[in-house]
Amino acid sequence: MAQNKSLSILEVISKSSNFLEKKGVPNHKTDAEWLIAHALGCKRMDLYLRFGEILDESILGKIRALVVKRGERIPLQHILGSVHFAGIRLKCDDRALVPRHETEFLVDYVSQRITTSFSGKIADLGCGGGAIILALCNQLPDAVGVGFDKSDCALRLAKENCHSSGLSSRVSLQNFDWLENDFLPESFDLIISNPPYLSKEEWLSTEPEVKSYDPIAALVAQQNGLSDIRKIVSIAQNSLSKGGYLALEFGQKQAEHLEELLAKEFVFEIIRDQLLVRRFVFATKI
Ligand code: GLN
Numbered sequence: 001m002a003q004n005k006s007l008s009i010l011e012v013i014s015k016s017s018n019f020l021e022k023k024g025v026p027n028h029k030t031d032a033e034w035l036i037a038h039a040l041g042c043k044r045m046d047l048y049l050r051f052g053e054i055l056d057e058s059i060l061g062k063i064r065a066l067v068v069k070r071g072e073r074i075p076l077q078h079i080l081g082s083v084h085f086a087g088i089r090l091k092c093d094d095r096a097l098v099p100r101h102e103t104e105f106l107v108d109y110v111s112q113r114i115t116t117s118f119s120g121k122i123a124d125l126g127c128g129g130g131a132i133i134l135a136l137c138n139q140l141p142d143a144v145g146v147g148f149d150k151s152d153c154a155l156r157l158a159k160e161n162c163h164s165s166g167l168s169s170r171v172s173l174q175n176f177d178w179l180e181n182d183f184l185p186e187s188f189d190l191i192i193s194n195p196p197y198l199s200k201e202e203w204l205s206t207e208p209e210v211k212s213y214d215p216i217a218a219l220v221a222q223q224n225g226l227s228d229i230r231k232i233v234s235i236a237q238n239s240l241s242k243g244g245y246l247a248l249e250f251g252q253k254q255a256e257h258l259e260e261l262l263a264k265e266f267v268f269e270i271i272r273d274q275l276l277v278r279r280f281v282f283a284t285k286i
Helices: 009-022 028-040 044-049 057-071 076-080 101-114 131-139 152-164 200-204 208-213 227-239 255-262
Strands: 082-085 088-091 121-125 144-149 171-175 188-193 240-249 266-272 278-285
Touching (some): 009 028, 009 057, 028 057, 028 076, 057 076, 076 082, 082 101, 088 131, 121 227, 131 152, 144 152, 152 171, 188 227, 227 278, 255 278
Parallel strands (some): 121 144, 121 188
Antiparallel strands (some): 240 278
16 A cells, blocks of 8 residues: 555545455455554444544554555454454454354344253354354353364364353363264254355355465365265254254255255254345254
């Protein structure tokens, strides 16, 4: 970015946003605002009350460094270091997938469906940094949960998030590879997962933030993106208590496969995301 002395906040937003637009950053204006608010240590919305304020060279340098990073397509959440997810704040870095907005919808849907009186055991398969299991247990005060992942890096991040969200007494974390096991170590009342479900081809066409910074193991599955989902359904058949629930996020064009996989042992409904794509399933074991 060009160096300029004494710019107003409004001018900095506009210059940063234009710079990010040229770098192909989606949501360039809001991202610029997040970065500027982060540098100023204020809320993004507070910028709107401070448009005319003149910034000095030292803060401009700080903002410039953040905006340049975003221009290199480093994910916004990695630069900010944290993300708000379904009611909790989580540390966020390249040890795990950046929690997605659509996955918040799954958490909110499930906690409403099973209601806050739910006092069972929840397993999150492929918990990554812990977003789903921590947000869900935060919303369900009587539930206990285990986050399973085969990545020790991801589990370390999840552990940090578990402590910072004050949920260590109800949420534990365990190394587990579902492709190597047919059962979970114990039975559960709810199994939830945002598993890898992209085909290699779909992954190749993802944005640079995804391709370069999200762990590929959290995104890509064999068998055209379906191998992990198939295995998770089979583990759910083996390890859910009777009447237990299975909630999954899945990929575009996978709904029919889910319907087939679940037909025998579950009653279920397929739920659409905000873009009206069939994206989630909520199933009850019969
Ligand atoms: N929704 C994610 C993406 O498109 C994919 C997440 C996943 O495979 N679980 O980047």
